[in-house]
Amino acid sequence: MSDINKAPESVLESGPFLFADVLDMRSLREICVNYEIDWLIHFSALLSAVGEANVPLAMQVNIEGLHNVLEVSRMYKLKLFIPSTIGAFGPDSPRYPTPDLTIQRPRTIYGVSKVHAELMGEYYNHKFGLDFRCLRYPGVISTDQPGGGTTDYALKMFHDALTTKVHHCYLRPDTRLPMMYIDDLLTATVDYMQVPDKKLSMRTYNIGAVDFTPEELANELRKFVPDLEVVYNPDHRQAIADSWPQKFDYSTAVKDWGYRPLYNMSAMCEVMVQSLLPKYKIRRNQTLEEVKE
Numbered sequence: 012m013s014d015i016n017k018a019p020e021s022v023l024e025s026g027p028f029l030f031a032d033v034l035d036m037r038s039l040r041e042i043c044v045n046y047e048i049d050w051l052i053h054f055s056a057l058l059s060a061v062g063e064a065n066v067p068l069a070m071q072v073n074i075e076g077l078h079n080v081l082e083v084s085r086m087y088k089l090k091l092f093i094p095s096t097i098g099a100f101g102p103d104s105p106r107y108p109t110p111d112l113t114i115q116r117p118r119t120i121y122g123v124s125k126v127h128a129e130l131m132g133e134y135y136n137h138k139f140g141l142d143f144r145c146l147r148y149p150g151v152i153s154t155d156q157p158g159g160g161t162t163d164y165a166l167k168m169f170h171d172a173l174t175t176k177v178h179h180c181y182l183r184p185d186t187r188l189p190m191m192y193i194d195d196l197l198t199a200t201v202d203y204m205q206v207p208d209k210k211l212s213m214r215t216y217n218i219g220a221v222d223f224t225p226e227e228l229a230n231e232l233r234k235f236v237p238d239l240e241v242v243y244n245p246d247h248r249q250a251i252a253d254s255w256p257q258k259f260d261y262s263t264a265v266k267d268w269g270y271r272p273l274y275n276m277s278a279m280c281e282v283m284v285q286s287l288l289p290k291y292k293i294r295r296n297q298t299l300e301e302v303k304e
């Protein structure tokens with residue numbers, strides 16, 4: 012694994028960790044040679060909200076970085092995975108549900124750069140035979156710190172529910188977005204990378220699991236924290252969310268390579284609360300039963 016930032020202890024314990032800047036082509040080449048890399052999972056990106064706040068940097072990391080990654084993958088014959096996103100669609104796309112192949116005219120630099128990544132990867136596949144694979148992820152639900160996206164509110168609501176019991180939401184209560192739990196996403200990504208080429212009718216697939224609004228998430232969380240309060244104060248991120256899919260059609264992934272998410276809304280909330288609780292229980296000396304009270 013690599014990044015330009017220091018890794019948490021858990022990552023350092025799980026295997027080798029290197030500094031790598033996707034803007035530095037020479038160092039990417041060096042790593043591919045020295046570490047005999049054969050798969051490249053390219054996660055580096057500026058997400059939708061931070062991308063809008065710094066468009067030049069988003070263009071560098073998301074577009075120039077992508078070009079470097081494509082080139083090293085071609086040079087060293089790597090298998091390349093790049094995630095795309097619900098943000099690769101825009102207000103002209105059908106939103107309920109959004110199919111794999113449809114109009115894509117996103118209005119954020121993040122979305123534009125992801126459509127560019129989808130198309131460039133597919134071009135390298137046709138032109139050079141690069142084994143490029145891409146999944147369009149919905150908003151990811153995990154206990155990790157959010158990276159500056161429009162779907163971040165959902166992660167914060169979990170933390171707020173277990174601490175202050177008040178969540179200030181920057182989206183309207185009825186803003187529906189597709190989401191999925193991190194374990195489903197990681198399983199799908201590893202499974203997809205191992206599917207034989209001949210089974211793939213496309214290189215870029217939608218995947219998903221659930222879709223919900225802030226109000227629906229709050230109601231689900233009230234099963235654990237009945238007095239959770241949500242204060243709605245929509246900001247600039249509302250316009251981004253309003254241009255994105257509300258529900259993903261991922262039937263082609265199911266048909267082609269057997270994609271099957273396991274976490275529905277209640278399973279996702281249960282596992283998130285159980286995972287976060289130890290962190291806050293220590294601080295507040297509470298049990299889950301006490302939090303539920």
Ligand SMILES: NC(=O)C1=CN([C@@H]2O[C@H](COP(=O)(O)OP(=O)(O)OC[C@H]3O[C@@H](n4cnc5c(N)ncnc54)[C@H](O)[C@@H]3O)[C@@H](O)[C@H]2O)C=CC1
Nearest residue numbers: 015016031032033054055056094095096148149150151158
């Ligand atoms: N989190 C989500 O809800 C979704 C994420 N994705 C995609 O998944 C990928 C990972 O997303 P997250 O982990 O949530 O984002 P994040 O913002 O947490 O992580 C992005 C990472 O890129 C690194 N980075 C920034 N500039 C870099 C550079 N010049 N060289 C190397 N690394 C650099 C950052 O240090 C950061 O660790 C992204 O490509 C994103 O588009 C897609 C859909 C949903």
Ligand SMILES: CC(=O)[C@H](N)C(=O)O
Nearest residue numbers: 058059096160161162
């Ligand atoms: C859905 C995404 O790609 C990301 N979480 C964002 O909100 O920007």
